[in-house]
Amino acid sequence: MNSGAQSPVKEPILSVRNIKVYFPIQTAGLFSGTIPLKAVDGVDFDLLAGETLGVVGESGCGKSTLGRGILQLLELSDGNVVWMGNNIGGLSFREMKKYRKQLQIIFQDPLASLNPRMTIGDIIAEPLTVHYPELSAEERTQQVKDMMDRVGLLPLMINRYPHEFSGGQCQRIGVARAMILKPKLIVCDEPVSALDVSIQAQIINLIKGLQEDFGLSLIFISHDLSIVRHISHRIMVLYLGNAVEVADRKRLYNNPCHPYTQALISAVPIPDPDLEKAKQRIVLQGDLPSPLNPPSGCVFRTRCPLARDLCAREKPRLQQIDPDHQVACHFWQEAQDQRII
Amino acid sequence: MKIKPIIPDRLESISEDAVKGRSLWHDARRRLFQNKAAVISMVILGIIVVLAILAPYLSPWPYDDPDWGYDFPGPPNAELKHWFGTDGNGRDLFVRTLYGARISLMVGILATSVSLLIGVTYGATAGFIGGRVDNIMMRIVDILYSLPFMFFVILLMVFFGRNIFLIFIALGAVEWLTMARIVRGQTLSVKKKEFIEAAHATGVSTRKIITRHIIPNVLGPVIVYMTLTIPMVILTESFLSFLGLGVQEPLTSWGVLISEGAKQMESAPWLLIFPAIFLAITLFCFNFIGDGLRDALDPKDR
Numbered sequence A: 001m002n003s004g005a006q007s008p009v010k011e012p013i014l015s016v017r018n019i020k021v022y023f024p025i026q027t028a029g030l031f032s033g034t035i036p037l038k039a040v041d042g043v044d045f046d047l048l049a050g051e052t053l054g055v056v057g058e059s060g061c062g063k064s065t066l067g068r069g070i071l072q073l074l075e076l077s078d079g080n081v082v083w084m085g086n087n088i089g090g091l092s093f094r095e096m097k098k099y100r101k102q103l104q105i106i107f108q109d110p111l112a113s114l115n116p117r118m119t120i121g122d123i124i125a126e127p128l129t130v131h132y133p134e135l136s137a138e139e140r141t142q143q144v145k146d147m148m149d150r151v152g153l154l155p156l157m158i159n160r161y162p163h164e165f166s167g168g169q170c171q172r173i174g175v176a177r178a179m180i181l182k183p184k185l186i187v188c189d190e191p192v193s194a195l196d197v198s199i200q201a202q203i204i205n206l207i208k209g210l211q212e213d214f215g216l217s218l219i220f221i222s223h224d225l226s227i228v229r230h231i232s233h234r235i236m237v238l239y240l241g242n243a244v245e246v247a248d249r250k251r252l253y254n255n256p257c258h259p260y261t262q263a264l265i266s267a268v269p270i271p272d273p274d275l276e277k278a279k280q281r282i283v284l285q286g287d288l289p290s291p292l293n294p295p296s297g298c299v300f301r302t303r304c305p306l307a308r309d310l311c312a313r314e315k316p317r318l319q320q321i322d323p324d325h326q327v328a329c330h331f332w333q334e335a336q337d338q339r340i341i
Numbered sequence B: 001m002k003i004k005p006i007i008p009d010r011l012e013s014i015s016e017d018a019v020k021g022r023s024l025w026h027d028a029r030r031r032l033f034q035n036k037a038a039v040i041s042m043v044i045l046g047i048i049v050v051l052a053i054l055a056p057y058l059s060p061w062p063y064d065d066p067d068w069g070y071d072f073p074g075p076p077n078a079e080l081k082h083w084f085g086t087d088g089n090g091r092d093l094f095v096r097t098l099y100g101a102r103i104s105l106m107v108g109i110l111a112t113s114v115s116l117l118i119g120v121t122y123g124a125t126a127g128f129i130g131g132r133v134d135n136i137m138m139r140i141v142d143i144l145y146s147l148p149f150m151f152f153v154i155l156l157m158v159f160f161g162r163n164i165f166l167i168f169i170a171l172g173a174v175e176w177l178t179m180a181r182i183v184r185g186q187t188l189s190v191k192k193k194e195f196i197e198a199a200h201a202t203g204v205s206t207r208k209i210i211t212r213h214i215i216p217n218v219l220g221p222v223i224v225y226m227t228l229t230i231p232m233v234i235l236t237e238s239f240l241s242f243l244g245l246g247v248q249e250p251l252t253s254w255g256v257l258i259s260e261g262a263k264q265m266e267s268a269p270w271l272l273i274f275p276a277i278f279l280a281i282t283l284f285c286f287n288f289i290g291d292g293l294r295d296a297l298d299p300k301d302r
């Protein structure tokens, strides 16, 4: 038996295999047709019960699409999503309904994710009315109030409307709605990036606390490495719809092996001013290439300082370099050696 | 970990009913009633409607028989209770103006309802389904838009004769195009909101998503546009009457009265002045109410 930090005999609660989400884009011109926009282009990962997987990447790297693809809110172009032993990829609305109880999502824009014409009591209760129509009105209200209390909202605010709350409170409402069915997995799609910095920590801690209480698994999507670092057990770095590095949180920070991850980490400010001055920032050249026309071979090669012929010819596969560490780079060893922080 | 709520702490001791939230409709109503022009318009419009309904009881004169004992046309005369005078056929203008109000308002409201029915169904369908269906449906609207609609209405009248119901249908059938566009645009924008996605993620059925989440959020602009369509329709009907294609005698509408009045503008100005005042006031009122509603429902200054 392997005695790693996470024992490999543990069955994953969610297995994502080679999922792809392509959007057909209409081309302009006389001979118009559609070309695929490869938002997510073959991502694999496993998630254990109670684990948090952080997903980081620049905006436009496909991280939100990935989250929605897993929840079947977007149609998958390819690949499997296995949830507790059942493949849920491509299920119809009706077939998917029974899994919706266990799979929830928290959105980026707290106010936009709440129907402005409904009271927050109705908003939080909606999942109950859909999945447990047999509940009486009093039972439902009681559950809603309990949940409001749990997420730090005054239960007597139950008849108020979303616009009467602050951004942070709206996000608590969003969390309560996601939690009311006691799900097993929540996809958090940048849940704090629209909030004030002072509120961010409160919401993160709320989500963390709920995770401990209910044994939730989380997929935490963010562009902010320091937040992801705070909440995740493992982290996946996404670039142009591809996972370039997946590692245990500590390993990823202490020993990033992909040039892109290294660049991302070097951009995070260090609280210690001396260290901050001493460290080298790796500034990436150029812009994110268009996912309509991704580079051949390695998706990162247009901006990679180590790129060479092989990178253009052959796409690097995600390879296991350690029990808790996978990286997709032909020259990861070189990258690892060169790193100076 | 308790957070500080926006609502002051002392409310904690008050019962839940006391913290009833203010819905957006509630807010809108309050703002509408703060708008003086809109409130005055509603009152005036209310008075006109009541007058129109009570028309036969307000004057001793019938709307279709001449007063043989007075001039044809005769100027306003309070003693004979011809407050607005009589028309070229000796009929009391006051009563006829109010009967005209009945027809004009009815045309406005019914034609608008027709446009509402077609426009909302069509626009919501196109917007919700989206994609190719939406494309085809909206191209059809574009094509209909480009047809000269007056010509179409006149053709209908000429072929089928002057029938008041035909007027309703013709006007409604023309006005629904804009309504469909507005509803479609609104549906498209609401459909993209995250709360719709949240509903999908919860497994809410499509029917419930439309009735609970989309329609209540599309209603605002529809109501505003409806209030602005009514005067437009009334005006169009007047225009048709001016061309001699309006309602048939002895029934009348403001348009018919104005067109007759205009012919005798110099010899009997009251024939033009009274109906024109009523028409103008009504149009103003609807427009003020529409503006007030738009301001009240506009989520931007929330």
Ligand code: SF4
Residues within 6 Å of the ligand: A258, A259, A260, A298, A299, A300, A301, A302, A304, A305, A306, A307, A308, A311, A316, A328, A329, A330, A331, A332
């Ligand atoms: S495979 Fe090549 S281009 Fe891609 S990250 Fe590694 S060195 Fe850079």
